[in-house]
Amino acid sequence: xxxxxxxxxxxxxxxxxxxxxxxxxxxxxxxxxxxxxxxxxxxxxxxxxxxxxxxxxxxxxxxxxxxxxxxxxxxxxxxxxxxxxxxxxxxxxxxxxxxxxxxxxxxxxxxxxxxxxxxxxxxxxxxxxxxxxxxxxxxxxxxxxxxxxxxxxxxxxxxxxxxxxxxxxxxxxxxxxxxxxxxxxxxxxxxxxxxxxxxxxxxxxxxxxxxxxxxxxxxxxxxxxxxxx
Amino acid sequence: xxxxxxxxxxxxxxxxxxxxxxxxxxxxxxxxxxxxxxxxxxxxxxxxxxxxxxxxxxxxxxxxxxxxxxxxxxxxxxxxxxxxxxxxxxxxxxxxxxxxxxxxxxxxxxxxxxxxxxxxxxxxxxxxxxxxxxxxxxxxxxxxxxxxxxxxxxxxxxxxxxxxxxxxxxxxxxxxxxxxxxxxxxxxxxxxxxxxxxxxxxxxxxxxxxxxxxxxxxxxxxxxxxxxxxxxxxxxxxxxxxxxxxxxxxxxxxxxxxxxxxxxxxxxxxxxxxxxxxxxxxxxxxxxxxxxxxxxxxxxxxxxxxxxxxxxxxxxxxxxxxxxxx
Numbered sequence: 001x002x003x004x005x006x007x008x009x010x011x012x013x014x015x016x017x018x019x020x021x022x023x024x025x026x027x028x029x030x031x032x033x034x035x036x037x038x039x040x041x042x043x044x045x046x047x048x049x050x051x052x053x054x055x056x057x058x059x060x061x062x063x064x065x066x067x068x069x070x071x072x073x074x075x076x077x078x079x080x081x082x083x084x085x086x087x088x089x090x091x092x093x094x095x096x097x098x099x100x101x102x103x104x105x106x107x108x109x110x111x112x113x114x115x116x117x118x119x120x121x122x123x124x125x126x127x128x129x130x131x132x133x134x135x136x137x138x139x140x141x142x143x144x145x146x147x148x149x150x151x152x153x154x155x156x157x158x159x160x161x162x163x164x165x166x167x168x169x170x171x172x173x174x175x176x177x178x179x180x181x182x183x184x185x186x187x188x189x190x191x192x193x194x195x196x197x198x199x200x201x202x203x204x205x206x207x208x209x210x211x212x213x214x215x216x217x218x219x220x221x222x223x224x225x226x227x228x229x
Numbered sequence: 230x231x232x233x234x235x236x237x238x239x240x241x242x243x244x245x246x247x248x249x250x251x252x253x254x255x256x257x258x259x260x261x262x263x264x265x266x267x268x269x270x271x272x273x274x275x276x277x278x279x280x281x282x283x284x285x286x287x288x289x290x291x292x293x294x295x296x297x298x299x300x301x302x303x304x305x306x307x308x309x310x311x312x313x314x315x316x317x318x319x320x321x322x323x324x325x326x327x328x329x330x331x332x333x334x335x336x337x338x339x340x341x342x343x344x345x346x347x348x349x350x351x352x353x354x355x356x357x358x359x360x361x362x363x364x365x366x367x368x369x370x371x372x373x374x375x376x377x378x379x380x381x382x383x384x385x386x387x388x389x390x391x392x393x394x395x396x397x398x399x400x401x402x403x404x405x406x407x408x409x410x411x412x413x414x415x416x417x418x419x420x421x422x423x424x425x426x427x428x429x430x431x432x433x434x435x436x437x438x439x440x441x442x443x444x445x446x447x448x449x450x451x452x453x454x455x456x457x458x459x460x461x462x463x464x465x466x467x468x469x470x471x472x473x474x475x476x477x478x479x480x481x482x483x484x485x486x487x488x489x490x491x492x493x494x495x496x497x498x499x500x501x502x503x504x505x506x507x508x509x510x511x512x513x514x515x516x517x518x519x520x521x522x523x524x525x526x527x528x529x530x531x532x533x534x535x536x537x538x539x540x541x542x543x544x545x546x547x548x549x550x551x552x553x554x555x
Contacts, residue, residue: 076460
């Protein structure tokens with residue numbers, strides 16, 4: 001589904017590479033944690049996976065296509081198959097929580113497989129039933145995060161990428177959100193969760209872990225293998 | 230907030246059972262807010278542009294209409310000139326013979342020799358006060374009205390007339406007609422050039438406004454990209470606002486122009502020009518107001534301005550998106 005082969009990325013010609021020789025394969029229905037120290041390149045790797053950056057070298061294939069040669073239309077079509085949760089949420093301030101969550105369905109037009117009723121149900125499930133008509137400006141950090149997660153999963157993505165998705169929520173809500181991700185994964189969605197939450201990872205030790213160190217990627221078969229806390 | 234430890238059932242989004250069909254939309258709030266795209270000053274600029282375009286189009290239309298009326302009048306009347314021959318009696322005889330000949334020709338409905346007094350009045354401004362003007366050898370004019378539906382062949386008629394009467398010649402006003410046509414065509418081309426220039430200027434303003442709207446909505450565009458919006462969806466969010474702006478500004482501009490054309494016939498009078506000035510204006514631009522097809526041109530101009538706003542904004546936004554993808 002996703003294959004990176006010796007991918008390198010630098011932001012400017014004369015700068016050092018942020019990512020070097022990153023190679024990995026994500027199979028359909030896989031679940032990975034992505035860890036690394038601050039500045040190790042986790043967000044950059046997620047942005048590569050989300051097609052908002054292009055590799056400066058190496059080859060990257062997603063859904064059978066070379067991502068360095070995508071047109072705008074192909075990129076949009078591919079992004080509809082990917083859900084992403086950013087650390088800074090990126091909710092639109094003039095839309096209600098409900099409208100923000102429904103945005104991926106709205107931009108697709110036609111007759112989406114998910115109904116507006118399902119948006120409501122999803123919002124209830126992430127604990128935002130009383131904030132559906134609220135604007136992001138009045139939501140707390142945790143509420144914004146849950147709205148961003150709901151927006152990422154509402155379109156039933158084939159790949160879900162999340163950058164510290166449990167960073168702003170209490171442990172109970174963190175587990176609840178993880179359960180949502182695991183259910184999506186059980187239905188075939190590939191999940192990559194970038195996190196510093198070792199406690200969370202230790203609760204799901206069977207999932208493999210991708211670790212970024214100085215721009216290089218190492219893969220561990222278990223989340224709790226060789227964890228340096 | 231459901232934070233109890235009891236496991237609630239999962240939402241349908243992650244359920245394996247088929248989902249219910251959609252029954253309502255996904256929100257009506259504009260994704261790109263109108264205020265962030267089209268401000269009042271932009272609307273005012275486009276309205277002024279539309280006003281000027283309508284004004285130019287209306288004036289060109291009126292002058293053309295007026296010129297058509299002139300040409301129609303010219304086409305329906307020709308003149309025969311009889312050169313002076315002998316004394317006054319001989320001249321009167323010659324005019325009578327030419328008049329009689331002309332009345333027999335097909336396509337000629339009326340032949341009227343111009344009275345000598347009128348002829349004298351015509352040349353008086355050039356000659357000034359002359360003691361015995363009638364004694365001067367002056368050509369005589371004969372006005373011929375022709376059947377508009379079945380006009381004579383002027384070339385043949387002129388040849389036949391000159392062959393029969395050496396002193397008579399036919400003037401079918403072709404030179405006049407050519408001059409009027411040349412004048413109106415020049416005016417139409419000039420008007421068209423002005424309209425094209427103003428259209429280009431409006432297009433450039435819209436492209437600049439689209440660029441600025443894209444910059445001020447950068448975050449929204451980023452989010453739209455993240456949620457998988459296609460280029461045409463993003464473009465539509467902007468061009469819809471520009472189309473509305475074009476219609477609104479176009480209607481305002483065209484209405485102002487229509488008002489000008491409506492009151493124009495009374496302006497000369499209002500400014501104290503009086504009947505003479507009004508007559509001069511009427512000679513150039515006809516009645517000075519538009520007829521129904523003229524007002525229809527203003528409506529078309531509203532459509533042109535609205536489409537221009539939509540298409541140039543589409544082009545501008547698309548160019549920026551493509552540049553961002555490189």
